[in-house]
Amino acid sequence: MDLGIKDRVAIVTGGSKGIGLAAAAELGRAGAKILLAARGEADLDDAAERLRADGVQVAAHVADAAKAEDVDAIYEAAVAAFGRVDIAVCSAGGGHGPLRTFDWEEWVRLYELNVLSAVALAMRCVPEMRERGWGRIVFVGSTSGREADARWAAYGAAKAALLHAAKSLSLGYSKHGVLVNCVLPGLTRTEGVLAGYQAQAERLGVTADDVEQRMLELQPIAMGRAGESVEVADAIAFLCSERASWIAGASLLVDGGTIRVTP
Numbered sequence: 001m002d003l004g005i006k007d008r009v010a011i012v013t014g015g016s017k018g019i020g021l022a023a024a025a026e027l028g029r030a031g032a033k034i035l036l037a038a039r040g041e042a043d044l045d046d047a048a049e050r051l052r053a054d055g056v057q058v059a060a061h062v063a064d065a066a067k068a069e070d071v072d073a074i075y076e077a078a079v080a081a082f083g084r085v086d087i088a089v090c091s092a093g094g095g096h097g098p099l100r101t102f103d104w105e106e107w108v109r110l111y112e113l114n115v116l117s118a119v120a121l122a123m124r125c126v127p128e129m130r131e132r133g134w135g136r137i138v139f140v141g142s143t144s145g146r147e148a149d150a151r152w153a154a155y156g157a158a159k160a161a162l163l164h165a166a167k168s169l170s171l172g173y174s175k176h177g178v179l180v181n182c183v184l185p186g187l188t189r190t191e192g193v194l195a196g197y198q199a200q201a202e203r204l205g206v207t208a209d210d211v212e213q214r215m216l217e218l219q220p221i222a223m224g225r226a227g228e229s230v231e232v233a234d235a236i237a238f239l240c241s242e243r244a245s246w247i248a249g250a251s252l253l254v255d256g257g258t259i260r261v262t263p
């Protein structure tokens with residue numbers, strides 16, 4: 001399928017690894033120019049190099065997407081590199097924040113990381129997208145925003161708020177051609193998740209496979225397996241595309257059948 005986004009300019013936060021990097025690769029393959037943003041310079045440079053080797057036009061900007069001043073700098077870096085921004089994929093996020101060890105600062109930090117980072121970048125991009133009458137914004141939410149779990153209560157609450165914010169943005173700007181949607185991944189075997197398995201395995205004296213099996217028992221997935229980054233990235237790329245021209249304010253589960261309730 002031709003996504004119809006050749007030469008569109010896309011910002012991808014959380015772009016050096018995992019779902020963000022996979023989404024950048026898919027958008028790049030479709031001909032978009034990419035500005036990758038993440039905090040760690042070495043990983044970011046590696047990621048940019050990998051995309052360049054695939055023929056993608058890419059620039060990289062070291063930034064913390066959860067800091068207001070860095071959000072401006074991310075936007076400016078994309079404009080400096082490619083002249084404008086048409087697409088924003090907000091993948092920076094994560095965390096846990098269990099209820100059992102409630103911590104005020106941690107709830108604030110996870111709200112800033114999972115909600116404000118995305119909303120602030122969207123709002124930085126919206127005016128010019130609106131002026132041109134075309135924009136695509138995709139927030140990377142989580143099944144945790146749909147189904148509460150005390151083990152990651154702060155993270156889930158933040159991802160739920162992100163869905164709400166996406167809907168507000170969508171109601172505000174769809175009529176101007178700026179389409180805002182969310183993908184809601186279930187457990188996905190990203191670098192971050194695999195590193196978590198490994199750390200847990202070392203703590204418990206078991207294998208990383210054992211840890212994954214335990215995760216699948218605790219939160220069963222209808223398909224019986226976790227996802228891969230590229231499976232989420234394909235959904236993101238579609239929502240960023242010309243083909244998704246009648247989709248606005250959607251929350252697309254990409255979870256192998258984790259969530260059991262109907263919307």
Ligand SMILES: NC(=O)c1ccc[n+]([C@@H]2O[C@H](COP(=O)([O-])OP(=O)(O)OC[C@H]3O[C@@H](n4cnc5c(N)ncnc54)[C@H](OP(=O)(O)O)[C@@H]3O)[C@@H](O)[C@H]2O)c1
Binds near residue numbers: 019039141
């Ligand atoms: N993997 C899953 O099972 C899963 C499930 C549901 C939802 N999600 C969501 O998917 C998104 C991506 O997760 P992932 O599993 O792909 O993560 P990952 O493999 O750990 O990669 C995270 C990426 O985000 C960057 N990042 C983290 N904090 C950042 C910040 N403050 N500013 C800019 N970049 C930042 C990281 O680079 P630096 O650390 O160098 O900044 C890295 O590039 C998150 O929003 C997460 O909540 C993941």
